[in-house]
Amino acid sequence: MEIEKKAPPPLLMSQREGRLVRLMGMAGEGLLFLVASLSVFAVLFIFYFIVRDALPFIKGDYIGEFFSNSKWYPTHEPPVFGALSILYGSLIVTIGSCVVAIPLGVCSAVALSDIIPFSWRQGIKPIIELLASIPSVAYGFFALVVFAPVMQSHGGTLLVVGFLIIGAPVLGIASLLVGDMLSDRFGDSNSGISWALIPGAASLAILVLVSWYLGGIQIISGTNALNVSVILGIMALPTIVSVSEDALQAVGPELRMGSYGLGATRAETLVLTVLPAASSGIMAAVILGIMRALGETMVVWMASGNAAIIPDPFYDFLSPVRTMTATIAGEMGETARGTQHYSVLFMCAFCLLIFCFICNLISEQVMKRNRMKLRGEI
């Protein structure tokens, strides 16, 4: 009997098989490329649809009024679409949240990366990042139901406490730095502490005077720009802390060791070496935080008071304001498609989009610079 021999598998693929494999490979790559470009398409589509719906307004009669008038009566007859107060509302709330979030955020990041023990950091950082996972409606509810009434009943005290939390460390560090500069210029290096006494006393006087002034203020309405600024600042904290802490970590031990080796103290190392080296990363963190505050809707809709006015005087944080996001959220429900009111809301969205786009570009550039700097390319 003859045993049937199996032919050994050919080492080379047949032409047909080869083509199949190539085709499969191309299909796989194509599919992955498609998936990856999905979000790019999403962004392009968002741009397209927002511009398309904003276009009737841009071409319409009200576009001049949009940027020059501060009266917002979109449903009145005849309508008035002055968005100046709304643009200003977004601006003042964003600035306010920066004032709250940047000093606190950067200080926390420095503390996390360079000051507190590593084991504590492992516990604290996740808790700070947890702030980011709280839904914004919960923040809004807190701002409306808890924070606003407290502001009304204990406004002065609250302002003083808030001012001291942010003002005291900033002024303290500033007076130390000024004292250092003064001793460099006028005295011998040993009397740095005594030179710091002069700006220190000045800062103390400022703290006391401002606190005394703030303590006398009565807040009439708790839903105002300040309320929203504080809450948005807290919401932006996790982003700022997390990204700046990463930037500070990325500076690496070499620079720190070098600085210590030159005889610098820990504070000098931090302020003069680590912070400047991480500055662009911190910048990027701040910009990301700003974008978070600028785009937030629910909190401002619930707690900003939504009055379409430019506060008088313009820096009055205790006045209610209305932001672009809240306007869109609050008014989109009722507007009929195709009306000027409908398009003007898209115009607001377009302004927001442009602003966020610019912020994003800047932060992208800054991050890129930072990476190059750390690699020693510039």
Next chain:
Amino acid sequence: MRNKIMSVVAAAAVAVSGMFFSGAANADEKIVIEGSSTVGPIAKQFAEFFMDKNKGVNITVNESGSGNGAKALISGKCDIATMSRFMKEKEFKAAAGSGKMPVAHAVAMDGIAVVVNPANPVGKLTLEQIHDIYAGKVNNWKQVGGVDMPIVIISRDTSSGTYETFETKVMHKDPIASGVETVGSNGQMRARVQSTKNAIGYVGLGFVDKSVKAVLVNNIPATKSSVASGVYPIARPLFMFTDGYPKPGSTVFRFITMYLSKDGEAIIERIGFVPLTAYKK
């Protein structure tokens, strides 16, 4: 062979589709309700009661504002639009344009109570005074007989039916002052007035409770009887709109006429609105 397979497939297809269609006939009947957050509670309570009595009927109620209710009815996304105002001319035109015939069913009356903080000594205001406060002409409580403190004026978002009724009944199309604060719901309004000593706001009568004080308007208290009898000046009917009049006896018909039944009246009264049938009493 091939023919056999084909016939088996065809038979299976017929069987499956038969099951599907018969299933559809027995399946839950669905009513989708969309619209006002003021009428929403009525629709929700009605739906709960109705589904309890009629097994196999599935009613979903969404509260997204009167305007969205109208939009949904026009685009055929809902069977009943709940609205705290009448349909606008624009909406009727849009409806006619897409082949819909909105029919209004007034299901209850709603009074809008002007509310202040319970600690505020002011207990009554005229319609004129309320108008002047919201127009920004009066900005201190002492101008309307209260103590010397600035008035925190709170209004509703322009997309709410409550705002529209307030605007037409009180403001007579005069613009509301631009410094007025805006909140997004009756509940938020109540929370703001409750927690702010010098605030004034307005909510549906159903949302007035111990935490806020409803003032007399033109010396008339905001009560069920004053609203139902039409004496109270800031009152309005609440509507449910259907596409055409529902076929008598149909599920939608039975649902939409519930407000005439004893149970329907009790539900409306329990939520704080006034049954239309109450004017007889």
